[in-house]
Amino acid sequence: MDGTLIDSLPDLAESGALLLRHHGLREPSAEQVRPMIGDGVRLLVERLLDFAGAGPELDRSAATKEFLAIYEPRAAQHTRLFPGAIETLKTLRACGIRSAICTNKPVAAATAIAERLGFSDLIDGIGGGDSFSVRKPNPEHIRLTVHAAGGDIGQAVMIGDHRNDMEAAKGVPVPGIFAAWGYGADEMSRDATIIAENILQIPSIIEEL
Numbered sequence: 001m002d003g004t005l006i007d008s009l010p011d012l013a014e015s016g017a018l019l020l021r022h023h024g025l026r027e028p029s030a031e032q033v034r035p036m037i038g039d040g041v042r043l044l045v046e047r048l049l050d051f052a053g054a055g056p057e058l059d060r061s062a063a064t065k066e067f068l069a070i071y072e073p074r075a076a077q078h079t080r081l082f083p084g085a086i087e088t089l090k091t092l093r094a095c096g097i098r099s100a101i102c103t104n105k106p107v108a109a110a111t112a113i114a115e116r117l118g119f120s121d122l123i124d125g126i127g128g129g130d131s132f133s134v135r136k137p138n139p140e141h142i143r144l145t146v147h148a149a150g151g152d153i154g155q156a157v158m159i160g161d162h163r164n165d166m167e168a169a170k171g172v173p174v175p176g177i178f179a180a181w182g183y184g185a186d187e188m189s190r191d192a193t194i195i196a197e198n199i200l201q202i203p204s205i206i207e208e209l
């Protein structure tokens with residue numbers, strides 16, 4: 001979801017900065033937060049605290065809860081779908097292809113964003129980082145999300161911008177399409193079946209796989 005379907009960096013970075021400011025710590029820029037995204041909220045918060053040099057006295061579970069309390073109400077404030085995302089979801093739907101979100105983000109935040117940005121009607125299911133007992137890079141996260149969305153894992157593809165997405169896809173196995181427009185570094189595409197430069201290419205890539 002983050003860095004593939006939506007550009008959520010501004011709200012994640014702002015929330016991270018507010019958390020650190022609240023504790024009197026050094027605030028990162030959005031560019032510094034970008035590579036911290038993709039492994040769920042807990043690791044994002046740990047990376048933020050490490051960046052700011054927070055000591056062991058700052059409880060990481062409490063800071064994660066605090067971050068979520070800051071982030072959830074503002075999660076769709078500056079966050080936007082990537083250009084072409086709606087057209088792509090509509091094209092897939094018109095081709096009879098289901099779209100599900102398999103994200104390490106908490107499912108409540110992912111669902112709220114889809115509703116607030118007005119694309120929940122085009123999504124057949126959401127498997128969040130807390131929906132199951134596993135999450136990406138565990139391939140079971142993809143299997144369970146596809147199943148919950150009424151899809152057939154034998155026909156599924158995974159689109160993502162992070163190593164976790166491609167590793168999980170390889171584990172299922174399903175084809176992994178690396179989203180080059182996202183937040184992941186180029187080397188994260190190592191396990192990808194194919195690299196997409198633009199979200200609008202997704203329907204034709206799926207057709208050719």
Ligand SMILES: O=C(O)COP(=O)(O)O
Binds near residue numbers: 002003038104
């Ligand atoms: O790390 C997150 O919180 C979300 O990232 P994802 O949507 O790419 O899984």
